[in-house]
Amino acid sequence: MSRWRPPAPKSTAIITREGFEKLKAEVDYLWHTLRPEVVKALAAAAAEGDRSENAEYTYRKKQLGGIDRRVRYLSKRIPSLQVAEGVPGDKDAVFFGAHVTLENAASGEEVTYRIVGPDETDAENGWISIDSPLARAMLKKHLDDEFDAELPGGRTCFCIIEVRYDG
Numbered sequence: 001m002s003r004w005r006p007p008a009p010k011s012t013a014i015i016t017r018e019g020f021e022k023l024k025a026e027v028d029y030l031w032h033t034l035r036p037e038v039v040k041a042l043a044a045a046a047a048e049g050d051r052s053e054n055a056e057y058t059y060r061k062k063q064l065g066g067i068d069r070r071v072r073y074l075s076k077r078i079p080s081l082q083v084a085e086g087v088p089g090d091k092d093a094v095f096f097g098a099h100v101t102l103e104n105a106a107s108g109e110e111v112t113y114r115i116v117g118p119d120e121t122d123a124e125n126g127w128i129s130i131d132s133p134l135a136r137a138m139l140k141k142h143l144d145d146e147f148d149a150e151l152p153g154g155r156t157c158f159c160i161i162e163v164r165y166d167g
Contacts, residue, residue: 011117011118011119011129011131012117012118012129012130012131013077013080013081013082013117014081014082014083014084014096014117014130015081015082015083015084015116015117015119015120016083016084016097016116016117016120017083017085018120019116019117019119019120020078020081020083022120023074023077023078023081023119023120024078026070026074027071027074027075027078030067030070030071030074031071034067035064035067035068035071038060038063038064038067039064041056041060042057042060042061042064045057045060077119081117081119084096084097087165088165090142091163091164091165092142092143092163093140093141093142093163094115094138094139094140094141094142094160094163095115095139095140096115096116096117096130097114097115097116097165097166098114098115098163098164098165099112099113099114099162099163099164099165099166100112100113100114100115100138100160100162100163101160101161101162101163102138102158102159102160102161103158103159103161104156104157104158105146105156105157105158105159106156106157110161111126112126112162113126113127113128113134113135114126114127114128115128115129115130115135115138115139116128116129116130117129117130118130118131133149133150133151134149134151137149137150137158138158138160141160142160142163143160143161143162143163144159144160144161145159145160146158146159146160147160
């Protein structure tokens with residue numbers, strides 16, 4: 001069995017200002033704070049002797065590899081991102097950065113999402129990627145529009161009951 005994996009599908013290179021600042025802060029933290037601590041702990045573990053049976057050494061090597069992978073990814077991704085700022089002219093339409101409250105037509109349940117870039121999604125806060133099926137289905141729709149979205153649970157009908165933007 002090979003270790004080769006097909007490349008991930010290209011994601012939209014757009015981000016909010018706050019998401020961009022968080023990514024830059026993450027790179028700074030990883031490179032200037034966490035990585036030096038891990039390297040120091042790795043050196044201490046290596047000095048203990050037999051590395052083949054040293055769990056601390058193995059753990060720190062894996063941790064360092066994870067940090068380096070994330071820094072490498074972010075250092076390539078950040079320059080390619082376009083920061084979306086401002087509010088669209090039509091504030092009743094759904095565009096990037098919108099907070100959208102939807103009503104499920106079948107159950108009457110209301111849920112609020114914010115459409116953000118793929119690098120800043122947060123399921124707990126209702127931040128969904130612009131590349132998600134739900135976000136794609138609601139883009140450019142207006143207040144009180146109904147639309148269908150093909151979700152993992154099947155086709156679902158929603159009605160847009162509120163659209164708002166920060167700023």
